[in-house]
Amino acid sequence: MNKRELIATIAESADCTKVAAARALDSVLANMARAMERGERVTLSGFGSFRVVERAEQKGRNPQTGSALIIPAHNVVKFRPGKKLSAKFKLQ
Known part of the structure; x- marks a missing residue:
């Protein structure tokens, strides 16, 4: 959708x-x-929660050249599904 x-x-x-x-x-x-820009967690009851977490600097590789590079630290949005949403997709 x-x-x-x-x-x-x-x-x-x-x-x-x-x-x-x-x-x-x-x-x-x-x-x-x-709200997430302010560092707050956004929780939608029964659906899940969104929050911003900081990813540390890490080593990576350029897939075209194979040369090593450093991926700088950055923020990402993470989603954690709520119990009701998770229950809909569990195998029985």
């Missing part, structure tokens, strides 16, 4: 226009991004 399909699904289930659904989704995503 891409963003356009998600907006259409939201609009249908909330009985609103696609424009309103897009505005609401964009607002939610922007607020989540701002």
